[in-house]
Amino acid sequence: MEQDHPLIRDAFPDLIAELIALLEDEGERELAICAWDLRLVDECGCGDGFCQSIRTADHPRGQPYGPGHRCVPLLPSKGMLILDVVDGRIMYIEILDRPPMHRRGPQP
Ligand SMILES: [Zn+2]
Incomplete structure (x- = not known):
């Protein structure tokens, strides 16, 4: 059923662009591709x-999350972005103290 969920790059393209740039800065190439x-x-x-x-x-x-879990804190220009990663899979994007994100495309 995972295909029913919208891609974040469609809903919040600016977020994904920033996330990928930050991950590449951190040397997290695999995660940048996943993002x-x-x-x-x-x-x-x-x-x-x-x-x-x-x-x-x-x-x-x-x-x-279990033993395969790690946190990946990033350094955005504003607020905080922290990923929860389990066995190389991004489970959760913690987005704190950031300007309001405006979702694009149809609302659910
Ligand atoms: Zn919350």
């Missing part, structure tokens, strides 16, 4: 005004 195909599975939903985080894979909320 292009990330899908918007769900919004974080925590309701915090400063949080625009995106879930990019199906994973039970509140469950630990």
Whole structure:
């Protein structure tokens, strides 16, 4: 069912462009390639005004990611971008203290 989720590069092209550039700066080439195909599975939903985080894979909320998990903090010009990666797969994009993102294309 993953194909039903919109590509983030369609919904938030500026975000993906920045993410890929930051990942390449960090030497994370594999993740930069993955980022292009990330899908918007769900919004974080925590309701915090400063949080625009995106879930990019199906994973039970509140469950630990397990031993293959690592955090990849990036250094954007504004706010914070932190990836949760499990076994090379980007599960979650933490997007904090960033200017409001305006989604393109049809709303769900
Ligand atoms: Zn949140």
